[in-house]
Amino acid sequence: MHRRLAVRGLVQGVGFRPWVWQQATALGLIGWVRNTSFGVEIDLHGEPSLMDDLQARLWQAPAPAKVERVDVLALSTEEPPPAQDKPFDIQPSVSEPHAHTTTIGADLGVCSRCLSELFTPDNRRWRDAFINCPQCGPRYTVTRSLPFDRAHTSLARFLPCPTCDAEYKNGADRRFHHQTNTCPACGPQVWLKLTDGSEDRQAPVTAAWKLLQDGGILALKGLGGFHLVCDARQADAVARLRQRKRREGKPLAVMMANPASMPPWAHMTPHEQRWLQSAERPIVLLPQTQRARDLLPGVAPDLAWLGAMLPYTPLHYLLFHEAAGSPAGTDWLTRPQELVLVVTSGNVSGSPLVIDNETALLELAEVADGWLLHDRDILARNDDSVLRVRPDGSACFIRRGRGYAPMPMALPSHEGMKHDAHQDPAPSVLAMGALLKNTLCITQGDRALMSPHIGDLDAVDTRVVFTRMADAWPAWLRTQPEALACDLHPDFFSTILAAHMTHAQASASSGIQPLPLIQVQHHHAHVAAVLAEHAEEPGAHAPVIGLALDGHGLGSDGTVWGGELLWVHDDQAQRLGHLWPLSMPGGDVAAREPWRMASAALLTMGRENEISRRFASTQQAPMLQQWLTQGSSKLVQTTSLGRLFDAAAGLLNVLAPYSQSRYEAEAAMRLESLAHACWPAKPLKDGYAITADLVLDWRPLMAWLADQHDAPMAAAVFHATMGAALADWAALACERGGLRTVVLSGGCMVNRLLDDALHAALTQKGLRVWRPAQYPCGDGGLSLGQAWVALQRLTKSDSCASPSPPA
Incomplete structure (x- = not known):
């Protein structure tokens, strides 16, 4: 009997082919195994029961390999070929011209077996700075192209020595067919270079340690x-x-x-x-x-x-x-x-x-x-x-990079999409993310791949990296995007580049239509990213209530959002409610100067006459008080929870002696740290109200906060009260809509006190709570949400995605 199998998943660069060779050889099967553009292909001749045995064993491949799918490509009763010197062989990889859908492994920390060799004096890899094996070491960061073979990596220039070559060819060796195998004799070298131009190549690590000691x-x-x-x-x-x-x-x-x-x-x-x-x-x-x-x-x-x-x-x-x-x-x-x-x-x-x-x-x-x-x-x-770790052991990612990126996520189809397993795959979408903590995300059929963290696109050098990545990421995967997705904000560099890319193909040749450009509202994308993570769970494609809580995002009405209560169903979103609006004196400057946001809160509470006294050490405070007292129709309004946290931090003067944040979210982070000293705390009684049109009024809490002198206690009560308020707000929306699932998203969910309090309160109300656990809850996860929404719009039978550039 003859059988040919296609194995998909994380099966390249992780010792999977050598493991298959060992299993097939032990079973006495004839054939071969090789890397392909989709994963690994296995050709078998032998008794049907033995081939069944091997096929079943594939699902138990040792980590870090992970088999996701096994398909039978061919099945026949033809006779096996004549037995060769190697009845079962590892053949050279083949690279077809179509898309690379294999999974390339992320970079992993050095394993315990390699550590044992590293620190054994009589081992030939004693103190080898590049020791690795199929279970550990670099993968993604040394890969030039796919399939994963040494010739396609940055190790290609290092020719194996006879001993390494013997390990590579020995089926009993743990580095059998290991593509990045090296040793001190044939592998990369380390050296220390000092500012005076001198180099140490004899004992560079010893010299480096001396430098640190000094x-x-x-x-x-x-x-x-x-x-x-x-x-x-x-x-x-x-x-x-x-x-x-x-x-x-x-x-x-x-x-x-x-x-x-x-x-x-x-x-x-x-x-x-x-x-x-x-x-x-x-x-x-x-x-x-x-x-x-x-x-x-x-x-x-x-x-x-x-x-x-x-x-x-x-x-x-x-x-x-x-x-x-x-x-x-x-x-x-x-x-x-x-x-x-x-x-x-x-x-x-x-x-x-x-x-x-x-x-x-x-x-x-x-x-x-x-x-x-x-x-x-x-x-x-x-x-x-x-990342930080929640009490239940799950992770809240703050930045997703080494070790996790670019591992893919499954995107299962559902009844709202046109495609299924027997039709053409869903169109490929390249999602461009937002301005801060940028990532890219590309979809390939039933999976999405998010790039590692790129950074903030307000820096020119980062824009260059982002632009190159937007070209290289699809090319690396041999996947031509059929649509692009981006944020609504017209001034984000990611939006500008997306608009340019949609027309680049059309301008290259007459008659080619621009690619569809699908703009996704910022907070809808936050919620959608969590829905993409939970897409395989029951109810994932039913309406949910989403809490999108962050610092800034352009709303569909052109105003600044950031504390949003949304109804979300697949690619559709509706704003049900928001936080009580807060002014931003000075515009974006207010996001960096908490005393300005505190002044805005005092204005909202009718206490603007306190500004100059409270912030006497700030030279601009009297001028701001006078301006606000006179009234100004030019103040930017925001519903952002992040800015409300800044206002609370300003009222408690948590940045003293500084009046301006030295880095993003410093005020909120220091407020959280103050609260931690008195945590857990009880919510303030009557500390908030919810209007009939679902506006969450925080003014009672802030009025109380403005009169407190015990900053740690006040910060803890602020966190507890906001957690209770947001939970009641979401629960009321669920009750009105007959829904049972609440999605928590946005950069404010990095705050562990708020996250834990909100999750506990919603769970106690009997609601199902979904939080991001594989991707960042902040803007680093936006590209996934954009891709998720765009993919569903494209695959709906009544899709009408507009190719027009953003306004």
Whole structure:
């Protein structure tokens, strides 16, 4: 009997073909396995029962492989071919001209078996900075093209030595057919370059550790880009890093050797430890200890949480190994280590992450005292992922990058779409995201792939990266978008580029129509991103109530939204209610100066005569009071919850001695940290009202807050009351509409106190609550929501997507 199988999923670059070879050989089957554009193809000859056995085993492939689908391409009774020297073989990959629908693995932290080899003195990979295997190491960031073969990666230039080649050909070796296999004799090399131009190639890691001991700042080339590293325990070094990087105040991430090293610096639940130790190795936000506040004051000043991670590259581990005295074996990795490193993105604030040696030497010349470089090229930028862990163990992603991107998400069809498994696949949509925390998302049939974090598009350099990515992302996947999706805001660079791209194809040749451009309202996209995550759950395509809570987004009426109660059904959304409007004195400036938002709140409560007294240290306060007292029809109005948090922070003067935020959301983050000291708290009685037309009136709460002097207690009550108010608001909308599902979305849901309080209150009311768990709740997830809405509009039988550019 003959059978040919097509296997789809994460099956390239993860040791899947060698594993299939081992299984087929053990069963005595004849045939071959090879990589293709869609995944892996297996050709089998043998007894039907044995082929059934192999087909069943495919679903149990060892991690990180993940089989999602197995199709039978051919089935016949033909005789097997004559037995060769290799009855079952791994054949060269084939690359068809159609779209690449295989899944390329994300970059994973070094595994325990590689660590054991790394720290065994008589192992040939002792202290090899590039040790990896099918279960760990770089994938996406070293991939030039698909299918995943060495020739298509940045390892192509490193020819295997005889010993590595023997491992590659040995079916019993754990690196059998491992595409990125190297060793110190044939692989990439590390060296340290100092500011005086000198280099150390003999003991670069030892020299790098000496530089850190001396208070220096090290630019270290990692998996998806450079890190800037210093000893977190040396306050002067941290201060220099902040000054040189122009990152005043914004929290810095830290790296510790192992979980045993965490307790002196951060509290950690079992759920949080599980995320920290996962192969993806994200940065996890953990509550700081008092010792961390005292001894690491410059790392996360005035915040309750510390962004912590574990080493994930051999190079990181080697620095900790040096600090531990270079012991043999791995026992030292189970014991607490004193070293705490600041490990932050290798760039100057506002610029893209640096990924190549030449740029690092140029752009980080005024930041770093030394560069720990290597000659394995980084082909794709991928910054560290950042998340916090909820009480139920799920993640709230703040940034999705290394370890997770570009892993795809399934997009199942449903009765509202034209296509099914027997028809042409759904059209491909390229969604462009928004202005801040930008990502791209492209759909391919029944899946969506979101790019790693790109950044804020108000920086010119980031716009260049974004523009290149918008071209390269579809080309890399050999997928031509059939439509584009973007935000409503006409001034967002993502919207402008989307409009340009829709007409680029038409201008290239007469007679070609512009691609459809589908604009999706900002807060609808927030809710839609969560619906896309939950698309396989019952009721996913029924109407829901959505709470979209963030700092800013253009509403369908042309005003500034941000505290929205929405009715959402697939590609349709209706605004049911909003927060009581708040003025923004000075426009966008008010988003950076909480005292202005506090002044606006006082104006709304009829207490504008208090402005100059409350903010006496601010030179502009008397002028603003006079302007507001006289009345102005030119004030921008917003319904944003983010701006309401700024107003609360301003009333409690949480930024003192500063009058302006030093980084995005600083006021809200410090307000949350203040509240954490008195959490949990009870909601303020009669602290809010809900009008008949579903406007949530926060004025009673803010009037109370304005008279408080115990800032931590007041901040906690503010959070508890807003959680209760939002829950009652959503529950009332559910009651009126006969609905049972509430979707929580938007950047404000990063706030763990608000998230936990709101989720608990809604659950107690018997409502089903959906929150983002795989993608960022803020603007980093917008591209997924845009793609989800656009795809449904295109696949509806009455689709009428307009190709017109945004107004």
